[in-house]
Amino acid sequence: MVMAEGSSEGGHAGPVSHSHGGTHAARISSRRSAHAGHDHGAMERDMRKRFLVSLVLTTPVFLYSRVARLLGLRLPEIPGMGYLIFALATVVVFYGGWPFLRGAYSTLKRGLLGMNVLVSLALLSGYVYSVGATFVFGGDDFFEAVTTLTVFLLFGHWMEMKAFRRTRTALDALMEITPVTARVVRDGGILEIPAEEVRVGDIVLVRPGESFPVDGVVVEGETYADESMLTGESRPVRKGRGDEVAAGTINAHGAVKVRAVRVGEDTAFAQIVRLVREAEESKPSLQRLADRAAHYLTIIAVVAALATYSYWALAQDAGGVFALSLAISVMVITCPHALGLAMPVVTTLATGLAARMGILVKDAGVFERLRTATTVVFDKTGTLTEGRPRVVSVRPARGVGEDELLALAASVEASSEHPIAKAIVEAAGGSPRPADGFRAVPGRGAVATVDGREILVGSVGFVRESGVDVSELEDTIAEEASRGRTVTCVASEGRLLGVISVADTPRPEARKAVQRLLRMGLSVVMLTGDNEATAEAIAQELGIERFVAEVMPEDKERAIARLQEAGEVVVMVGDGINDAPALARADVGVAIGAGTNVAMESADVVLVRSDPLDVVRLFELSQAAYSKMVQNLFWATGYNAVAIPLAAGALYGRYGILIPPEISALVMSASSIIVVANALLLRLSWRPSL
DSSP states (O other): OOOOTTOOSSSSOSSSOOOOOHHHHHOGGGHHHHTGGGOHHHHHHHHHHHHHHHHHHHHHHHHTSHHHHHTTOOOOOOTTHHHHHHHHHHHIIIIITHHHHHHHHHHHHTTOOOHHHHHHHHHHHHHHHHHHHHHTSOSOOOHHHHHHHHHHHHHHHHHHHHHHHHTTHHHHHHHHHSOSEEEEEETTEEEEEEGGGOOTTOEEEEOTTOBOSSEEEEEEOOEEEEOHHHHOOOSOEEEOTTOEEOTTOEEOSSOEEEEEEEOGGGSHHHHHHHHHHHHHHSOOHHHHHHHHHHHHHHHHHHHHHHHHHHIIIIISOOOHHHHHHHHHHHHHHTOTHHHHHHTHHHHHHHHHHHHHTTEEESOTTHHHHHHTOOEEEEEIIIIIEEEEEEEEEEEEOTTOOHHHHHHHHHHHHTTOOOHHHHHHHHHHOSOOOOEEEEEEETTTEEEEEETTEEEEEEOHHHHHHTTOBOGGGHHHHHHHHHTTOEEEEEEETTEEEEEEEEEEEEOTTHHHHHHHHHHTTOEEEEEOSSOHHHHHHHHHHHTOOEEEOSOOHHHHHHHHHHHHHTTOOEEEEEOSSTTHHHHHHSSEEEEOOOTTOOOOTTOSEEESSOOTHHHHHHHHHHHHHHHHHHHHHHHHHHHHHHHHHHHTTTTHHHHOOOOOHHHHHHHHHHHHHHHHHHHHHHHHHOOOOO
């Protein structure tokens, strides 16, 4: 595993080491500085430079080596060439091999073993032996082996870093969307300042084609905003006075002025960056297993190398150079680099794919836990339903039209702030008629005069107490109540004009999401604080067989605990606010309907869009990601079972087959590239079914 200066092996295995601070990584306006210590492009360029320099210096070393002579290449002898070869090899080993040597030192300092330790042992043992052969005891040196080994290692890691960098392009592209500067209205003029200097309450001017530098509210102008980077929804959303906009989204149409509500690290975009970074830095259990395997594989490699040297040098009397060559081959070919890359490349890709769909995975272990999940628990309000009442039925009395009934009710309710009143006004559409003498009766209804008539709008009990006969629609009232709907009566001059039923309606995608989860073999449970009748009506409409009604927010966590005690692995899907204890208790907590508030600390996953189908997409992605993890782990471990005996010379006695150190380096690098390529197939081939 290559480590650039300042990095260390261990922890997050992979070509680079991550240690982003939450605040630092989240700061939009400082995105360039956030990359300063982790510039993968700079690391890749450094690796390429080391490779090219080492390649140039290795060429004369190889041309004057014993291997070249065996191949029939004999160049004219030059006085002092042995010392020149020593000098060139020294530069290659200590300049080209510096990332490995530094990484080995950092690893050993923490009491760990890993790929860099093996590579460093191989390089230094060959180098020290060759120095001794040149200046002390004479004989064939080993400089061509250690230099070509270094070149092949550098080339392989350069290629891996190029591939690994490509797995991060989704987030890095988002980082480039946000503007560096902002135009702020101050002292009657427009002042362009660094985006990080915008303060809450500032009025920011955003022109067409520019990105919003802050989360805020439109105070002047109208436009359409491209929010695809935040929600995954490609269709622009209309924004006018009073509408919220999010940092990083694009002003696609007209110039608008926005009052800053959240700036810098508090914006939705900055929190998305932080959540994705946290997911990249977290480790699934398979990764921890791979880390432990890499530690012990290093020990096995060293023991196998010593045994190989002892066998060929002592038991077979094959000579020190030959025995050392095989020992180095064993150490190099056994390097657990592929094992170190097997998991993080997949989790990085999977979290990036999820983020592009508006699914923010905070912990990479989620992909494994979802695989073992047995039950998905949904909070009803705001998750499976819209979270606000809507008119679902209008039943007028004889001689009254539906439009007339709605218009009269809306004219009265236009002066009320009650959610049911707002639902009726919205359903009526248009402008309500003037109403005089509006009077609210708390918890019961309202009264006002419309077109010279006193109109009563309220509960069944309210109109009955006012002397209204409801017998004409009594069956309708009972039927609507049995379905869990809120019935509002409209009456005038002692006569019932009709009833309007209001309910919190299911989201359009909710039934489809539930059915897909059931087909996956999962059990679906609904939790709600509503009464039994309302809960049963919603459950039947969505095809949910198990539900728990009249659950207080503090009881939801206990409901999850009871399911877990029964042996179920629970995924809880809620709104992330009053469901926080349940989200934290669940094996996987999923916050849905987050809007621009994505910092839900109690959840493992945040769904930016209020779309229950994203839960299905999350399960599908987890299955694909876990499959890639297992494939990579199988390849990385299976490869060593074959490679170690071959490198130790198991086929030399009978078939004359040997794997020299330089070829071992190629094979080791190829195995790592295969692991990365297999992971990249996830991005190329996986698509959500919905």
